[in-house]
Amino acid sequence: MRINNDQIREYNQRGQAEHSRMLGFLAETLEKRGIDVNETINRLHELQVAIPSWALGSGGTRFGRFPVGGEPGTLEAKLEDVGLLHKITQATSSVSLHIPWDIPEDASARKKQAEELGIRFEAVNSNTFQDQPGQPYTYKFGSLSANDSMSRNLAVEHNLEVIKYGEMLGSKSITVWLADGSSYPGQNNFRRAFRNTEDSLHKIYEGLPTDWKMLIEYKPYEPHFYSTVIQDWGTSLMLAESCGKQAYTLVDLGHHLPNTNIEQIVSTLIMRGRLGGFHFNDSKYGDDDLTCGSIKPFQLFLICNEIIDGMNQNTAGNPPIEWMIDASHNLKDPLVDLMQSLEAIRLAYAQALIVDREALNEAQSANDVSRAQEIIQDAYRTDMRPLLAEVRKQHGGALNPLGFYRDQSVREQLIAERGKNVVASGL
Ligand code: RM4
Ligand code: MN
Ligand code: MN
DSSP: OOOHHHHHHHHHHHHHHHHHHHHHHHHHHHHHHHOOOHHHOOOOOOOBBEGGGGGSSSOOHHHHHHOSOOOOOOOOHHHHHHHHHHHHHOOOOOOEEETTTOOOOTTTHHHHHHHHHTTTEEEEEHHHHHHHSTOSOOOOOSSSSSSSSHHHHHHHHHHHHHHHHHHHHHHEEEEEOOOOOOOTTTTHHHHHHHOOOOOHHHHHTTTTTTHHHHHHEEOSSSSSSSSSSSSSHHHHHHHHHOOOTTTEEETTTTOOOOOHHHHHHHHHHHHOOEEEEEEBBBSSSSSSSBBBTTOOHHHHHHHHHHHHHHHHHTTTTTOOOEEEOOOOOSSOOOHHHHHHHHHEEEHHHHHHTOHHHHHHHHHHHHHOHHHHHHHHHHTTSSHHHHHHHHHHHHHOOOSSSHEEEHHHHHHHHHHHHHSSSSSOOOO
């Protein structure tokens, strides 16, 4: 289904009076604080977050999956959904594919379709955490780290193939996430697993086009429960440095043990110029893949704060960070959930943009702890939502994406078009 500009315009007109009132108050408040509202609007529009192709259907847990209906059953339909999201939110101008869940059968047609929808292809993701039908060697005991060289080679070949697909679509990066690890003490040799992984990554890196990046993700546990080969940011950074300049660490918010100070990790990686990508989600316990900002919005804000501060200085020449949502939707309508995430990310970013950095720097230098805390919390407690609505409106999006989505009965229309039982590929 397609949404046209008139539908959005008509919807926005209905909310315009209330929007003007709220925006007027916020703009005045910000200007009094010496903040350039138009510049903030432009910076917010630049924050475009990719949608992963596997997040457009209902995600399951290992206990079950409850499809929402009208899910996109093909890559073409998935792109349509991302186009739809972008049309409404103006905040997600790219899509990230997972191969082989979403092999582009006709790459040029998909590329053309994406262009028409105003979206492009961001990082491609390899998948060596599942065996594919008929696969000659298993990943059961590891892929890039496997003791069996045949499994390792297969995994390397798969990653090289994923790069080929990405090239056809115009992607410029590959994300490698490994499920490799062990579940029992003594099951495997840590150093051998690390060296095998390093060696395999080098082979993939050799096949990386010169204008591409390799993003290496880490995760402390799951699916293995005793050890993970790339368990943390330090291990990922070591591997990235060992591969070369085009390799970076990717931070997934759900891939930390409880209470880890993620903002500090982000700050350190930018300082070294190695923060390549970001997977947004939220969690209470582990890799819960919940809606961004639903559990720890303050943490999200603090992370954005470090990103903005780090990238303002950027002495190590960290490249622009690749943003992506990496969530799973097992209760909510995936499109609604994604819109909530997009809003939460932009809100945290908007609040971080207005931190009074000069005053903060002075307070820090003077060891004025309470003043520093006030400055941070002052920004966090500013309701920037009217400005987010304004950014969207200026670029043709809906003042209130969720309101618009419900008003136009988008899910009902998708169900009518695609049927109740179609299920999207993914976890
Ligand atoms: C992993 C990791 C990867 C994602 C898979 C589906 O936990 O977050 O980024 O591709 O899940
Ligand atoms: Mn991830
Ligand atoms: Mn994850």
